[in-house]
Amino acid sequence: MSTASRLPGIVTTDHVFQLPLDHTAPQGEQIEVYAREVVAATRAKDDLPWLVFLQGGPGGKAARPLGRDGWLERALDDYRVLLLDQRGTGRSTPATRQTLARRGGAAEQADYLTHFRADSIVRDAELIRRRLLGDDQRWSVLGQSFGGFCTLTYLSIAPEGLREAFITGGLSGLHSSADDVYRAAYPRVVRKNADHYARFPQDVEAVRRIAGHLASSPASLPGGGLLTVQAFQSLGMLLGTGSGSGSLHYLLEEAWVEGVHGPELSDTFLAGVQAKLSFAEGPLYAVLHESIYGQRSVDPAGTAWSAERVRKEFPEFDAEAALESGAPVLFTGEMIYPWMFDADPALRPLKETADLLAARTDWPDLYDPVRLAANEVPVAAAVYHDDMYVDTADSLETARAVRGLRTLITNEWEHDGLRVSGGKVLDRLIALVRGEA
Structure with missing residues (x-):
């Protein structure tokens, strides 16, 4: 059962989904994935488009909003936001020293954790989209840092689920070891x-x-x-x-x-x-x-x-x-x-x-360069000029490799620009996607 709460200016609703640990074995072991729906209090009854947020990390839970904080100030003008606790984090089935010990020895733990990369996170998001919106409705995605890596994976394996994509500090090198x-x-x-x-x-x-x-x-x-x-x-x-x-x-x-x-x-x-x-x-x-x-x-x-x-x-x-x-x-x-x-x-x-x-030497590929080159989803990405965490040269090369991707290149902010810009970074990306800038 979903539980709703009210905080200054927002209404939040808890969602918990039972999803396959291994998406290639959908009837096998199940894990829980938690997501928090956030909507502006004044628009709680409105039929709004959805924006799913993919947090940086890996292994980072979504932010816990106390109101219309940071980038939510801008997002909630237009969207109903879903803050996803990626598998293994936050209120999703946790993966820590305490819980992993129940899996057995190190080999069993390592095998379990192979299912916690971007490809599994994206497939979680796709199942959640279908359950919340239905098979035919698309949503938007906002990926920060590692969440941007996940967004590139999303555009590679399930672009049919996306109406638009925003990436901040997360254009990884498609061919970088x-x-x-x-x-x-x-x-x-x-x-x-x-x-x-x-x-x-x-x-x-x-x-x-x-x-x-x-x-x-x-x-x-x-x-x-x-x-x-x-x-x-x-x-x-x-x-x-x-x-x-x-x-x-x-x-x-x-x-x-x-x-x-x-x-x-x-x-x-x-x-x-x-x-x-x-x-x-x-x-x-x-x-x-x-x-x-x-x-x-x-x-x-x-x-x-x-x-x-x-x-x-x-x-x-x-x-x-x-x-x-x-x-x-x-x-x-x-x-x-x-x-x-x-x-x-x-x-x-x-x-x-x-x-x-x-x-481990058998990690599946996370990006499909051919599919990205034929991309039809509107995409805008913020690239921070001297980002310490993500290489600018890699980001710009990837931007050129994704058809139709538009970039905001700036040294006004560092890697955390989405969080600290008061919604300005997101606002500019929305304008780029809509052809307003």
Whole structure:
């Protein structure tokens, strides 16, 4: 039974769907997928077109709106929105260290998780569309980041379900291997470090001091994790968002207190780091991260911990060498490394499972270049000029490969432009799709 709730300016309705774990075996094991319908309070009875939102990630649940927040302010003018908790996340059947243990050993867990990529998410969406709208009614899709990757998969395998598509920061390379992705990513992260240190030059020494301390004395985090130099460097994930550089700076500001035996890392700092680095709320992000690039026609050898291997080609990220030479210690970016499965209690039980997924060599292709070249669905995509998470060159190449796709290329916002622009990014994309811009 659907449950409706009211929040300022909106009405939300809960939907839970029983869907196949494996869409090639529709009568087999079933999982639950949750979605939250959101409509403007003043239009709750109106017959509105539907817009399904595909969240970034992988492994990210949809946002929990408290009203006409962010991009919803614009979307709810025209649409009835469906916020999908992609399989394994949020209120959908969860996939965590606690629930995956019930599947059996690492091999069984890895086999189960092969059904949690973009192709399965799209097929979930298609079944949900038919149940909510009927077989003949199309809906619109908005994909943010990884949700944009999913949208390209949607256009590849089920474009008949779509009336239009919007993509923000999520035009992935159709033919890019995981190694290609990270070879392009590390230089972008170097630039984001340079931008951060230019904005906050005092952080050069602050970071060196913390890294030097951790090199000899790794710290325990409040949740039981271990803060090593490498873990500290991974705070660079923040540098790809509009406010991330400032947030990192303010975190560093409160790193030290004077304890009984002299300076020590403060509880405030360690709690802040814990909040940024723990995968307890989204373990699938770490477990499945590299697999989102796996396509057997592109990467027949599998992803094989690509970010870790490719990092060796970029010695400027070697913190030990930087400390010895007096150079700035560089943060890393959106990379998942094997050591994270030792450092984070939420990931430790999934270490062998992640290793098996990294070794997998038979990932089905996610994109159909031929079908995309013949695309008939109106598509508009926001490409952020120096996006730290998604390579701009890949995005523009993909934009050219999808027939009729129109782009908004901007440096006004970072990767989180959809969330922080107050609906401006979505408004521009809607105008592009409608031929109004």
